[in-house]
Amino acid sequence: MAKLFTPYKLKNLELKNRVVLPPMCQYSVHTKDGMPNEWHNVHYISRAVGGTGLIIVEMTAVHPDGRITDEDTGIWSDDFIPAWRHIVDQVHNYGSKIGIQLGHAGRKAEDANPPVAPSAIAYDGEGYKEPHALSTAEVEELIQAYGDAARRAVEAGFDTVEIHGAHGYLVHQFHSPLVNKRDDEYGKDLPLFGEKVVQAVRKAVPDDMAVLMRVSAREYVDHGYSVNEIEDTCRRYRDAGVDMLHVSSGGEGPVGAGGMKVVPAYQAEMAAQLKRALNIPVIAVGLLDEYEDAERVLEQDQADLVAIGRAMLRDPYWPVHAAKALQVEADVPVPYLRGYRK
Numbered sequence: 001m002a003k004l005f006t007p008y009k010l011k012n013l014e015l016k017n018r019v020v021l022p023p024m025c026q027y028s029v030h031t032k033d034g035m036p037n038e039w040h041n042v043h044y045i046s047r048a049v050g051g052t053g054l055i056i057v058e059m060t061a062v063h064p065d066g067r068i069t070d071e072d073t074g075i076w077s078d079d080f081i082p083a084w085r086h087i088v089d090q091v092h093n094y095g096s097k098i099g100i101q102l103g104h105a106g107r108k109a110e111d112a113n114p115p116v117a118p119s120a121i122a123y124d125g126e127g128y129k130e131p132h133a134l135s136t137a138e139v140e141e142l143i144q145a146y147g148d149a150a151r152r153a154v155e156a157g158f159d160t161v162e163i164h165g166a167h168g169y170l171v172h173q174f175h176s177p178l179v180n181k182r183d184d185e186y187g188k189d190l191p192l193f194g195e196k197v198v199q200a201v202r203k204a205v206p207d208d209m210a211v212l213m214r215v216s217a218r219e220y221v222d223h224g225y226s227v228n229e230i231e232d233t234c235r236r237y238r239d240a241g242v243d244m245l246h247v248s249s250g251g252e253g254p255v256g257a258g259g260m261k262v263v264p265a266y267q268a269e270m271a272a273q274l275k276r277a278l279n280i281p282v283i284a285v286g287l288l289d290e291y292e293d294a295e296r297v298l299e300q301d302q303a304d305l306v307a308i309g310r311a312m313l314r315d316p317y318w319p320v321h322a323a324k325a326l327q328v329e330a331d332v333p334v335p336y337l338r339g340y341r342k
């Protein structure tokens with residue numbers, strides 16, 4: 001039996017298989033009001049029809065200025081709850097579980113005027129503005145914004161929430177020594193912001209709901225942190241209430257002299273290292289397109305779940321096709337069975 005198709009349980013999150021759709025921004029809110037629309041309905045619901053164990057909705061902003069672009073989704077007010085609930089209910093109808101990634105782009109918010117960040121240091125890239133350095137009071141308001149967003153996610157019926165602590169966005173900006181040059185408590189103790197975000201989210205969701213966090217296990221800019229160096233920060237997040245890490249890397253700036261090797265399963269060993277060091281379940285992600293690679297990461301116990309991003313943009317039925325390839329009975333939707341008969 002392929003491990004990919006064994007069930008998995010974390011607190012009250014019960015998955016039918018180990019396949020995760022990772023968060024992927026659709027940049028499709030053309031009304032620019034953050035509201036998910038027909039595109040999001042079709043996109044997420046079709047991945048449920050395709051047999052995905054856990055769908056994690058794209059980075060969704062806890063504050064209007066937290067969007068990467070104005071075409072991103074939001075959850076910064078209660079007005080968003082019904083639209084999200086519709087997607088959640090439909091995804092449940094087709095047998096998948098669904099979480100939402102709560103995020104704030106900080107200095108990488110391209111349409112915010114100005115963007116905000118721990119310090120007034122612009123992201124190194126064309127077109128990025130110099131951000132406003134958040135006051136201590138503003139930092140605390142944003143921590144609360146994550147908590148309020150998590151409460152809305154629960155009201156919309158999501159099965160789990162994922163805090164975006166990776167890819168050079170706000171939580172990552174606070175724990176990155178190259179970006180956070182503050183002299184208040186949030187600068188003297190780099191993981192403090194992320195830790196308080198975790199606590200605010202934890203307080204807003206039921207005790208038996210699993211809280212996930214995505215982290216960049218290493219930075220690729222010159223003098224960026226290594227996976228060994230981020231371990232203690234992740235430990236703080238775990239102790240504050242994170243139940244599972246979703247292990248990615250990079251995103252904080254241009255890749256430095258050390259380079260970045262994007263080969264199959266390129267981030268899986270970092271996931272395995274954090275899993276072992278912190279004794280915490282992990283999701284591995286990054287070029288696991290080939291069914292055998294995804295299966296091997298699970299077999300070798302590098303991760304508990306595997307996320308399949310771009311390959312699932314190409315193929316919403318990736319889980320069905322993986323099951324066929326790994327000779328497991330596939331979860332083919334009944335109306336589509338004829339498509340698989342010779």
Ligand SMILES: Cc1cc2nc3c(=O)[nH]c(=O)nc-3n(C[C@H](O)[C@H](O)[C@H](O)COP(=O)(O)O)c2cc1C
Nearest residue numbers: 022023024025058059285286287288307308309310
């Ligand atoms: C179109 C697109 C949008 C993405 N948006 C997000 C996002 O909202 N949040 C996030 O954490 N990662 C985001 N990512 C990264 C993916 O979740 C994933 O980590 C990455 O694509 C590597 O996995 P893959 O090789 O399976 O695609 C995005 C990737 C793509 C291709």
